[in-house]
Amino acid sequence: MLPELPEPPLRLNLDWNALKANWLAMDRLSGKARAGAAVKADGYGLGARKAAAVLRDAGCRDFFVAHWAEAAELLDLVDPASISVLHGPQSPADCAYGQAIGAKPVINSLSQAQRWLDAGGGTCDLMIDTGMNRLGVPMREIGSEVLARLDVDVLLSHLVSSEEDTPLNALQCSRWKEARKAIAHRNASLANSAGITLGSEFHGDITRPGVSLYGGIPRPCLGQLIRQVVRPEAMIMQVRHVAAGETVGYNATFTAKAPMRLGTVSTGYADGYLRCWSNKGFFEANGAKLPVLGLVSMDMTVIDLTDANDIGEGDWVAASYDLPGAAAASGLTQYELLTLLGRRFQR
Ligand SMILES: *Cc1c(COP(=O)(O)O)cnc(C)c1O
Numbered sequence: 001m002l003p004e005l006p007e008p009p010l011r012l013n014l015d016w017n018a019l020k021a022n023w024l025a026m027d028r029l030s031g032k033a034r035a036g037a038a039v040k041a042d043g044y045g046l047g048a049r050k051a052a053a054v055l056r057d058a059g060c061r062d063f064f065v066a067h068w069a070e071a072a073e074l075l076d077l078v079d080p081a082s083i084s085v086l087h088g089p090q091s092p093a094d095c096a097y098g099q100a101i102g103a104k105p106v107i108n109s110l111s112q113a114q115r116w117l118d119a120g121g122g123t124c125d126l127m128i129d130t131g132m133n134r135l136g137v138p139m140r141e142i143g144s145e146v147l148a149r150l151d152v153d154v155l156l157s158h159l160v161s162s163e164e165d166t167p168l169n170a171l172q173c174s175r176w177k178e179a180r181k182a183i184a185h186r187n188a189s190l191a192n193s194a195g196i197t198l199g200s201e202f203h204g205d206i207t208r209p210g211v212s213l214y215g216g217i218p219r220p221c222l223g224q225l226i227r228q229v230v231r232p233e234a235m236i237m238q239v240r241h242v243a244a245g246e247t248v249g250y251n252a253t254f255t256a257k258a259p260m261r262l263g264t265v266s267t268g269y270a271d272g273y274l275r276c277w278s279n280k281g282f283f284e285a286n287g288a289k290l291p292v293l294g295l296v297s298m299d300m301t302v303i304d305l306t307d308a309n310d311i312g313e314g315d316w317v318a319a320s321y322d323l324p325g326a327a328a329a330s331g332l333t334q335y336e337l338l339t340l341l342g343r344r345f346q347r
Contacts, residue, residue, distance in 0.1 A: 009235035009266035011346040013318065014046055018227035019213060020058045025225040026209040027059070029196050033203035036062025038192070038210030040070055040086065044338040045272075046214055046230055047347040052077050055213070062154075062206050068094055071103045084125050084154065087135070088112045095119030104153060108135040113146045125154040126183065130175035131168060132160050139175055142182045154206060155185035162194035163218040173201055180204075194218040216334040217324045232319045232341060234267035234283075239305060239312050248302050249294030254279055262293065263305045265317060270298045271342035273319060276330045277301070283317040286310060290317060 027035035037060045038044075043051035052063060052074050063083045065071050071083045080102040088108045089095045095115060098105045099122055106125040107113045116124055126147065129136030136157065137147065157176045161168050176190050188204035193212035195202050197219050212222055215229040240262050248254040248262065265283065267273045273281075273296055281292040283303050288311065290303040305311055320326065323334040330337070 008344060008346050009237065010271060010344060011233050012046065012341060013231040013233050014050075014347065015227065015229050015231075016050070016054045018215065018229045019046075019051060019054050022213045022215065022226050022229065023055055023058045023060060023209070026193065026196055026207065026212055029225070030191070030207040031200050031203050033189075033191075033205050033207050034061065035196075035207045035209055036060060036064060036189070037213055038064045038208055039074070040064060040066040040210070041339045042070075044210060044214045044335070045341045046338070048073055049077060050347070051213075062208075064208055064210075068097055068103075071098075071101065075101055075103075081123070086127070088127075089116050089119070091115075092119060098122075106156070107137070107147075107150060107152075109137060110141060110144055110146050113137075113144075113150055117146065117149055121149075121151065123151050123153050125156060126150060126152045126185065128155065128157045128176065128179040128183075130157040130172040130179070132158055139179065142179050147183055152183060152185040154187045154189050155180060155183055156189040156208070159190065159192060159195045159202075162192055162198065169195075169198055169202075173198075176204075193222070197221055211335055211338070214338055215323050216338065218334065223324070228322055230321065230338065230341070232267065232271075232273065232321055232345060233316050234265045234301075234319075236263040236303075236305075236311070236313055236315050236317060237266050237300075238264045240264070247294070250297060251295060254294040260293075261305045261309070263290070263303050263311065263313075263317070265301045265303055266299065267319075267345075268297045268299045268301055271344050272340035273301060274330070274332070274340070276332065277319075280329065282320040284320055285315060285317045289320070 037055045039048045042048045066086045083103040086106045089105045104125050106127050108127045127136035189206040191202045191207045193209040196207050242256045275296045278295040283290040288308040293302045327334045
């Protein structure tokens with residue numbers, strides 16, 4: 001028999017208490033509405049199963065995923081009727097699967113509505129497009145007869161620019177209210193994370209925070225409330241010394257001006273630690289900030305240990321990854337910084 005597979009040299013340090021605290025904060029901020037949770041894209045990259053279990057234990061009763069496969073992953077963890085599948089039923093097979101597991105499809109068009117009804121229907125959610133022009137029933141179709149035949153639990157719409165102050169927010173809110181008057185439903189939902197901060201007009205019955213649960217801060221006012229959840233960490237595989245004039249990494253984009261002590265860290269762009277961090281990112285250990293030197297490679301990144309003699313081979317270092325700061329530094333969005341974290345990280 002083979003010995004157990006050794007632990008990988010890279011891991012996500014995940015603070016599940018922070019996830020819980022962030023959900024409770026967004027739930028409180030949602031006023032009379034109850035907060036659900038977007039757990040699509042594997043819980044924004046952190047691991048949907050663990051995230052859903054933590055959120056469930058915190059009191060969350062509404063889970064939003066994009067794909068049917070993402071619903072399948074949660075069936076033994078949460079009440080299937082609490083799962084909404086945002087992409088809806090694109091085929092009779094989707095309808096049959098949704099009915100069998102008891103999760104709700106989000107109906108996004110008249111053709112999806114007809115397909116769901118043809119398959120025998122059942123409780124569903126309904127997405128109204130109030131301005132995104134992506135998925136959802138357009139406002140001009142809200143009076144359609146086929147919609148009146150649906151058994152709608154949550155009537156939802158999605159904000160285009162909730163992280164910005166723009167007249168579009170109020171316009172979408174008023175269109176959503178118009179749709180609520182036109183279509184029978186049990187619950188209404190509009191706000192994502194940033195939308196929750198726009199006030200009670202935007203809350204309805206259920207809010208749908210995503211990014212802020214995982215540490216994202218889409219509006220500065222959330223900065224005091226939201227805690228960091230994820231810290232990518234990796235092991236230093238090798239320490240080496242270079243003389244002045246030597247270069248580091250592919251294409252020799254960094255040249256040492258003086259003798260330096262370097263550490264080679266076991267993570268790279270294949271793990272989602274992208275090349276945008278080349279000569280720019282930092283790692284941290286024991287309170288020291290350790291700059292990235294040269295280009296990030298596929299599986300490795302070199303950092304400067306010259307002023308950190310206490311850190312060496314086998315030690316773990318954490319990427320500087322506070323989401324608003326990392327987004328500003330990298331040009332990536334906070335959403336991308338979360339969802340691109342690769343599968344080699346132990347979670
Ligand atoms: C992803 C998503 C959310 C969550 O949005 P955040 O900005 O991450 O809070 C809410 N609603 C819908 C329809 C979504 O697709």
